[in-house]
Structures are given as C-alpha cells and as structure tokens.
Amino acid sequence: MIFAVTGGKGGTGKSTIATNLAIAISTKRDTILLDADVEEPNDFILLGKSLENEVPIKTIYPEIDTRKCTYCMKCVKICPEGAIVLIKGKPPVIFDKICSGCGLCFYECEDNALIKKERIIGYTYLTEISKSLKMITGKLVEGEERAYPIVLAAKRRALESYSKQSSILIVDTSAGTSNSVAASLKGSEFAIAVTEPTPLGAHDLELILSLLKKLSIPAYVIINRTGIGPEDEILRVSEKYGAEIIARIPY
Ligand code: SF4
C-alpha cells in the first residue's frame, strides 16, 4: 500500500505525523518512508539519523561555443523553458538553473555550437532507520530551482525498495500544490492532509483537497494544533471535498 501525508500549508506538523506513522506502522509491517520535501527534507532530523547511501542526481545543460554560434536563434525558439535568451548581435545567454535538461537545443543547433555540460542538482539517500523501516530522502542542492526531477528520482528509488522488500510506502510530500507535490502524490491509494484551524490553514487545505480530487486520490484530514482557532472553515472545506476528519491533535 502507498499513501501520502501532505498539506497545502507548511509548518502544520506534516513531517512529525508522517514519521510517527512510519514508526508505528513499521512495528507491524515492513515500511518505507519517502521524504519528498526535497527543498527542506527534515524527516531524518526528526528520526535522529544521518543520511546514508548517497546517490547524486545529474542534469545536462548547454554552454555556447561563441566561436561557432551564428546567432541563428533556433535554440532560443525551441527551448520549452525559456532558458535561452537572445541578445541582439550576440550569442544567446543561457540560464542553466531553469534549463530542464531536455536536450532539444542540442538537436536544433546545426552549427554544433552547443557544448553539453553536466552538473549535480540533488541527491537521493537510503537510510535504514530500523530493521523494518527504511527512509528514502530526496535533497535539492542549495541554489538549484528544479525540485521536480529530484522528487521523481527519490520516488523511483523508494519504489525500487518498495516492490522488492516492503509492503507499506508512506510519502511525505512538501507543502503546496506544485507539480512536485503532484508527482509525489501520484500512485497513492489515499492521502492524509494535515492542517491547522487558522484562516490560512483552511485556505491551503482547500487547495490541496482540490488537487487530490483532480488526481482522484481519496483524502482524509488531520487537524493539528486544535484549540488555536475555530474549526468551522476546516469543517466546511473538508465536507465540500468529502474528506473525513480522522484525527484532531491538541495544541
Ligand atoms: S542554435 Fe546554435 S548557432 Fe543558433 S543561436 Fe543557438 S547556439 Fe547559436
């Protein structure tokens, strides 16, 4: 079984709940915890472990050979990310941090003026927490902007272990509703959205429940820090999306 612990808003205690669920479930079944919050993975800190078995994630990007470039603009036009920008009368400028590494520009440049470069944009880790609990962590290199490929790589690594050794995979997603969060959620049988009784908590809960509905993933809600504010909006939003409130954790 694969399920996700998610939440539209950061700082609601999502990782605390994911790690505690992982520990509890691992007393009965082999469990994998995937920390897909790649910009700020902290499950290993909550579990008091250092990350182990590092695997680098690389991407390619182009660099322009200014001696060969004829300023034809073909690479500028083909780039789906807008990572190559034309400067009149000069070779284009490449913003490598927003390059997705799709490789299209290399095929488009007939003057062989693009040099293929490679750099590490993140890492995945496999850390053994206990005999029955493994943790896969994705981590984006500081200064890099593309979380999506790191999430995919971490998920792939988790699924490798899952199919071979485990029966429960818990995906701890990052906050928000970005394409990285959607990639983390895909394949989950259900998702638990963690929220708190504040106006922002209710607003962001609605966003994540809406995304889960689009992905056809059944949703449940945990209200953390009950007592810090009224729950009316949380109840309204949960009811609107048919998401059952399965737990309340007092402040
Ligand atoms: S496609 Fe090649 S030659 Fe044309 S502008 Fe780009 S790098 Fe220069």
Ligand code: SF4
């Ligand atoms: S590899 Fe793809 S995304 Fe990167 S600069 Fe070339 S066309 Fe753009």
